[in-house]
Amino acid sequence: MTFPRQLSGIDPELIDLEASVYNNIQDCDLDHLPADVDIMKDDLIGRNAKIRISVFTNCMKQIVANPKALTDTCRQLAMTSCKSKSVVLMKVVRGTMDAVSLYLSRLKSTAHVKIIHLMRDPRGSINSRLRTGWTGFKELDLDNQVKMIHSICERMYRDVTLRRKLEEKYPNVFLQIKYEDLTNDPIKMFQQIYDFIGEAQFPESLKKKLLVSKTHSRRIAALWKITMSKTIVDVVVNNCESILNHLKHDTFSSNK
Template sequence: MSKRVSFYGLVGLGSLCLVFLFFNQRYGNPLKHRIQPILAMGRSWDEIEPRSLEIQEQILNTNDIKEIDESNASLTVIQHVINQQRRLIREEMIGYQYPKGNYNISANKLEDLVLEKNGRPLRSIILTTWRSGSTFLGDVLTAHPANFYHYEPLLDFDIVQIRGPPLAAEALKNVRALLNCEYADLDHYIEFGKTHSWLFNHNAPLWKQCQAHRGLCSNHRFLSGMCKLFPFQSMKLVRLRLRVAQELLSDQKLAVRLVLLVRDPRGTLQSRKHRDFCPTSPDCSDPALLCADMVSDYAVAVELQKKYPTTFRVIRYEDLAVEPYKHVEELSKFYGLDFHPNVKKFLDTHTKSDAGGVSSTFRNSKAAPFHWRTDLEFDEVEEIQRFCINAMEHWGYVPAMNATHQREFNPITDYVLDL
């Protein structure tokens, strides 16, 4: 009798546990059922109408998101952040002066420039090499509202200059994918970003969310969705030579506008001396390679100026630094951008005095390009000039004749592209 009672007792206890588990699964997490309609659709966040996401966000507050089980949290957080960023962009763009046919750009409203609305962003590219002023010019572009910044997207290729095969095809594929906000096949790039935060942290709106929500910068769905919200994209390339990059100009779908930024090789190599990554790589430390690239870039630039007069331009860093307001306004028009008050404010605060380390963009801009005259010994300058005389002649840089001359002379003169 006691064994029978024990048996039925166990059966009863087991049944009670099953009932409890059923009700807990069905009703135990009411928040889960709030998001179930969206999850059940089997659609990604960017296929869902913004209105439904706004309703969803009203349901989900910050505490709710923390309570969602891990399997659903990623999609929910992405929806929340994307919705928030979409609204921020709309606010930033209030009163913006759209091109409306100026600069050969027909955009009249925000939707014309947003990928998630089948628009085409204005894509602004800076092409140069290491320590040639691109950090400053890149930050000028990021001061513009609603800009998504692809900072050195070939960082994961290491300290190399890409002049052709075998790296050129993969580099161009990655650049195109980023400009199209297609992160799904960029596993190596995303993995690299996990341990190299500067791949993302120059992109202020993106980095803010990546810090607030751990793991977002490793999620290709989030990166793609975030990128597709922005009407403006900027990119600086310091590892891709112009002979390869010119393919981007021929892609009418991308419609990029590309500026080749050139700097005096003596200033470039002086600045590289302060970077730990440079001495171990010939592509970074060898003046002969640097100046061969400058000669090659000049030859290609001559052809591109004829072929793409409205989408390709050259500027020297020295000219930009000496007259920043003039040249930034001209570059803004070239890129099809408004010379926005935010950009003017950036110039007001970043071009008057030196502050920060070697990577800082707070500089006395009129003096910054010419530090090499006092920081380099004449024998160092003479060695650079020995390899660079042709490049310097092409781009309008005057040789130093001796140590005294080096410290007193104006090292730049006019140059022209021989069209």
């Protein structure tokens, strides 16, 4: 989907599009994804080694003379692989609870659906936007940065409010995880996630990877404290009080 995501106001067509993607991927219906967000046509999947759809990416690498036909073949391989798995996992960045609500309403049953709402200290989120060129956030003047910060936190709190209502309607479907807790004690938090989704086995290989990356992840989580200006930190604190309180974060300033 296009960036930046609409932060204020709700476009019903965009919400419907987002929900449709969730429904399609859950059903492994990868050849009927909405055209605007057909991830199977995005070369990011082939270029990014961290996106592990190996049966699809390996097939796509062999494209030479007849790209369209081979792409269709590769897509069918991906669908077959998807349908053979006991767990279908979607990682959604900049999703909305509005679309999650619509997605859930379309299901006959939510018995096998689990949704993990990963939340981050907004100071860390804003700092990430400041440090990532393609967001365009750094180039905005202060007034427009303030407006965007306000909109981002308003969006975050709206998602929390909607999720609380959905939790009442769909018990045992949602789990909130704080990014900072995940980086501080990844083994504990991943065990909680595995318990939540009903997967008893926590692979030793994953535990080793988590321990190796723990120090780096903790540094990233706390990076805003040493790189973000006091001016921007104060703007975030003043505009994001509700979400900071919800996440139980201290509201001290940066060290910069």
